[in-house]
Amino acid sequence: MASINGTVKFFNTTKGFGFITPDNGGKDHFVHISAVQRSGVDGLYENDKVSYDVETGRDGRESAVNLTLLK
Incomplete structure (x- = not known):
């Protein structure tokens, strides 16, 4: 499966979840703090660009996993 940007x-961070809006449109993807931690990402912040x-x-x-921060 190809990664999504x-x-x-x-x-x-208090509740341990958030949402990512895919660049290609469509519905937002849920992301849980455990997926962020498993990916080795220090934290997610509003407007961060990610691949997942x-x-x-x-x-x-559906939920986002295998996150990578993009520059």
């Missing part, structure tokens, strides 16, 4: 819409993959969880919902 997008922009962090918001990320709440989408994973479908056991509940059928």
Whole structure:
């Protein structure tokens, strides 16, 4: 699966989640703090540019994983 580029819409470090808006349009992707930590990213902030993959969880919902910060 090809990675998707997008922009962090918001990320709440207290609640441990946020959303990323994909550059190619479509619905925003949920991102959980555990995916950020597993990716080795120090933190996500509004308007950060990222590359990521989408994973479908056991509940059928999609979320962003394998995040990389873009310059």
